[in-house]
Amino acid sequence: MSDAATPTRHVEGDTVTGRVRGVWRGEPGAGGSAAFLGIPFAKPPVGALRFAAPEPAEAWEGVRDALEFAPTAQRGDPGVTLIPEPSVPGEATLNVNVFTPSPRRSDAALPVLVWIHGGGYFAGSPASPWYDGRSFNRDGVVTVTISYRLGFDGFGWIEDAPSNRGVRDWLLALQWVQDNIANFGGDPSRVTLAGQSAGGGAVLTLLGMPAAQHLFHAAWAMSGATADASAADAQALGRDIARRAGVAPNRDALARVPEARIIEAQTAATRIAGPGGISSLLDTGLRLGPSIDGDLLARPTLASLAAGVGADKPLVLGAADDEFAMAVAGSAKILRWVPLGVLLGRAGLARARRTAYLEANGDVASRGHAAVLGRHVSDRLFRTTVVRAARARGTAPTWVYRYAFRSTQPGHVNDAAVHCIDVPFWFDCLDADRVEPLTGPHPPQDLADATHGAAVALITGGAPGWPAWSASPGTTRVFGARGGPLGHVIRDGYAEVHPLL
Template identity: 60%
Template sequence: MTPTPPPAATGTSHAITGPESPDTPPTARYVEADTVAGRVRGLWRGEPGAGGSAAFLGIPFAEPPVGALRFAAPVPVEPWAGVRDALDFGATAQRGDPGITLIPEPSVPGDATLNVNVFTPVVGPTDAALPVVVWIHGGGYVSGSPASPWYDGRAFNRDGVVTVTISYRLGFDGFGHIDGAPSNRGARDWLAALQWVQDNIANFGGDPSRVTIAGQSAGGGAVLRLLALPAAQPLFHSVWALSAALADVSPERARSASIRLAGLAGVAPTREGFASASEETLHALQSKATEPESGDRLAGVRGLLEDGLSWGPMVDGDLVPEPTIAALRSGVGADKPLVLGATDDEFTMVLDSAAGKLRFIPAALAFAKLDVPRERRRAYLADNKAQRRKGTAAVLGRYVTDVVFRSTVVKVADARGAASTWVYRFSWPSPTRRWALHCLDVPFWFDCLEDPHVAAIAGDAPPRRLAAAIHGAAVALVRGDDPGWRPWSDAPGTTRVFGGAASVPDVVADGYRSVRALL
């Protein structure tokens, strides 16, 4: 139940007033802040000055991308009069139930999908100038939600960091090629949200000159893409990328997928044609539009390993002039500190159900079926003997993990050269899922182990010391400090191991040696 609003406050500092709803916790208080478009009302959780924080949810940073604005670049939101409630999460670009996911990421209906959520420990004067972390959610660029309870900024607020989570258009809507429409609409949404932070975060206690962007999976790919994007450089000062999934879709692949989608939808492959199809129709068909026409599932796996994700930032020669790693190699973003890493077995679990059948197939033969060149597979299997001993399913799953995620860590770190770069691995295996799998590191990074959804992926007693270690390193980077181990840029290969076995040092000399055959 939404509390009865208090009278509108005036001034530029946050005002605290008492909610009148009997359903509101007794420690909850309204808080208000100004934005360039108007005043917003959030909710304080906890007692002021006693470790609580305020949440401002669903603040629009752009007009709803519907009607004439569908497939358009984001348009700044129109100012409003009075005080706008920011008490509930705004609409998400993710629609409906995405099914079982490793991170709880709910869908919220509505048109105003371009919004931000702000969590701040400041409720008094607005001259606190605290560091800021801006989180971009993952989901393969086709799903995901900024409304996850794991992305609540409470722990960062406790440590004196303002936290912002942002939304962006997904799938074809955000990244598909459309004749007559601006390219990379989802990436333009990232830029618009970061500009909102620059223009408004001081009113929430944040310092616009100390903004760190962070994200996981596609969100990790997003922050690396932004790091390598000339237009984004004034909008942040450092980056943390968890399990980054790059896209860098070629113009040819993007056009081909859009033409096929138009054919499936029965419309012309133009802005007018796609606008004549409903959002539900295009969303339902976008996955089919990128599947192999032969229906060969193995061909689909080969396509993912060779070409990457089908929807995502496109190298358009305009906003995105060149692929991410090429831009980093040329020096774009070299002035910004970067921390990046991956879990040891991101996607190994996807083959667990096939382990019984695959145990009868030699690993070398399985790799040959994936068209892995002979010399490459020999070198890779030689460098991954320990994983190979766990069975063909385990080593194939590790190969997928390495191609999609872990080799990216090395490529990015090497491309950055002398630019300040720290590399890590998250090696703690899940007691419920066996592996150090995709998404397992997120609740540790946010230090939100108390959330009830965490037990499904991390068990009933996840190690708090591990959360303190990785969350503490994140706080250090956001504050502008060294995250706590020797950078790769000083000694290539140097890797911090979070949650490794007792026999493995916290810092190793060549933590990603096992992926070198893929480079």
């Protein structure tokens, strides 16, 4: 990870479990940063620790190399993400990556960003080049990306195993930040939690979790997708996956099942097929993710936020306009012959709400039936969550945005503000691998400056730089609207979803 024009410069740092060796990128004193990759925060979750709560990493002697990304919980390429998120084989999947401009200054006390990747709680990886913290380091922010167990290993119900193991991984990783980040120039009392998609859902989940309140101080949720599965639904799914794997739903039996077979059973049990599958997804949400267990999660996330949990923490949240437009774009020629009322009915929108919804989304209807169906799916999965969460917070400091930048890349993402399109702007990494296939050629740097600048403003100053929804409900900043200003504030930025609320 060194710059091609300069020789590799190693740099060392201390953790509570031992010393690590990272690499410095850039010239000293010229805006460079150090990367410490794959530092374990927990023991490998294998053998006796498979399906167990995470246990803190063991100490080591000497200096441990932290020069490459460590193993990821994601296996292979699930093919579900628009972000390059590579899989790294191996067992030690619970680790953190630290990017810092001040690796040798324990007194630097810089603000800290902790990023949680998305992927529907069953995919994704912290090893993406998009998640490199160098741009945040340039702006004086230490950045940490964390891993967690995915799918059944992280969230599946097992009759004699700890619940929400992936959530417990988040908590232990955040505790690692509290215990160690000062040694990398960060201030543990100024931690902002951020994530996108399932990662954004993780942010909202942690924001509403009493046990997590001491671990961070501000939050940014991008396209947050919560799960909040009921205890009954989680148990039913866990039993189904165990049945498909051919074993009893207990730790001893499941621990003997090869990982690939568990993933195969999980995929079959959660497969979404046909209009009925989409309607079920919209009605019930993600099935394999954080569940209401009566322990860590005593109630749904929105209920916790409405009860005031996390109300002392600034929150920014928003979504892209056409999150899942690409899911139906390939069927545009067929869908144009199906009456809109029929399409929306099959997607679960009650007849009484269809007229109001179509009237509120007249501009989308002008782009075709597929655009309307894609917007409806996006609204149900993501955009209504933004409004519900902002409303639940009441007067707690909350800012809302919309991401309206439409891809110019020909193909399934063309002319839509699709899922993930805001991530490279937020990280200010428009030159990174596979950005152009998502955004189209020449993505605007001034939009990255504005988006990334808002993130830095929250992390360093506690507010993103536009009027708060909590002071005037409905207030929304719109980033990247075609034909409009770079980022303007409107009075009711999510008016289109009101018929769904």
